[in-house]
Amino acid sequence: MREVAIIGVGDTKFGELWDMGFRDIGIAAGLAAVQDANLAAEEIDALYVGNMSAGRFIEQEHVAALIADYSGLARDNIPATRIEAAGASGGLALRQGYLAVASGMHDLVVVGGAEKMTDVGDTMAAEIQSSSTDQQWEVTFGATFPALHAMIARRHMHDYGTTREQLASVAVLNHLHGSMNPKAQFQRAIDLKTVLNAPPVAEPLGMFDCAPSSDGAAAVVLCAMEKAHKHTDKPIRILASAQASDTLALHARSDITSFQATRVAARHAFKQAGLEPKDIQVAEVHDNFTISELLAIEDLGFFPKGQGGKAVVDGQVAIGGKVAVNTSGGLKARGDPIGATGVAQVVEIVSQLRGTAGKRQVAGARFGLTQNVGGTGATVVVTILGAN
């Protein structure tokens, strides 16, 4: 396996982008990444696109071919592949691009992620998102995506004494981080009372415990490390890429206060990178709900099981804490255009490792991690990046 570097990144603003369609956002992110990498289109060997449900959001399948076409790459007839794993589509697309370069099959690959969610109404968007869980044996009986996470939260509170205030603190912190990110969907800091007094969605979770529906896209350019210096002085190394699965339905697991797929993927990733959780200075984790961030920081090994809530309240995941988590604002404040999210996480970590994250820069960041989740933890991708 060859070493793989990220030599370019690009993304759009996340949010309700009424004036942009799926192809507009996809191309905007892709072109930004290609410009950042200082590439000529002829050098690109392949394209991977992470997307969950264009078929239901915009009634368009076959979106990798669409992106290849509108980015002008179809003229060169390069292979273009769509990857789907619900919320983990973007992270998994990155992993497929990584494998293609690491194996020696391709030298230079563009990986994008995109979702256009606001062309359907909120209720429909929620129904589409819930299809990442077990449609026949959970959703049919009244389960919603927030309700399944609410049951995780309820059980975590029962087993570990996690409090409502600790959950709410996750949203407060991620909104604070989002206020420093000009591309975030929500750029306003909020206080604890706002989260606690928000209308309930699925108790104990309220509106501010849930990531929004978003439009957006992100892209990265991958290159064999041995050729990266031709394009950039600051290649970012992919030190590890790991993926794991679990049961599709939450009720098929013996314990729901932990995502086993996160634990397994993290174990493999840290082993591949030759690092431990304490070596990571900055991480982007899948906080589609406040409880999800607690599970993530515990299952990744940053904090002991059950101590995630306390760690957040104590400022240990803030910028300047033990490990800065979701400096982009996370899914909660930056936004969650499903298929784009896993790629956008990597874009944020690359900015941090390059030292170009502006007001939210983590001083001395050398190693960063992303954790990208599909459904209620049935797919998890963990990626570890290092400054060169």
Place this chain on the structure above:
Amino acid sequence: MSTARLWRENPSRYNLAASKCGVCGKVFFPPRNVCSTCHRKSIGKMEQLLLSGEGEVYSYSVVHEAPSQFEMLKPYVLAMVRMDEGVMLTSQLIDVDPKEVDIGMRVKTTLRKVGEDGPAGVIYYGYKFTPNP
């Protein structure tokens, strides 16, 4: 949704048909053709088992934002219930004040209308939970 898609699940939705691994005894709901522990050793050895319908609440949520077909029911209690046979099911917990629900509460299944396949489609039935003091 086609009528057949609902009809072929009737044994499990109506009668709680589960399967039990003939090698290790692990119970699965809905039924599976292969045991996730015994793998190929379990092929051809999965036996049908009808769940008793009794169990206790493992976790729950009061749902306020719901898909259009549950609009008339909200807010409703959704629960994960660990059945006495060890397997877990997800469905609504009804005929109860949401404030009375707690983890560990004893419940049993009851056959109820679960949903409709649009305004002109079939009405389908299945299990929900009620308190079982």
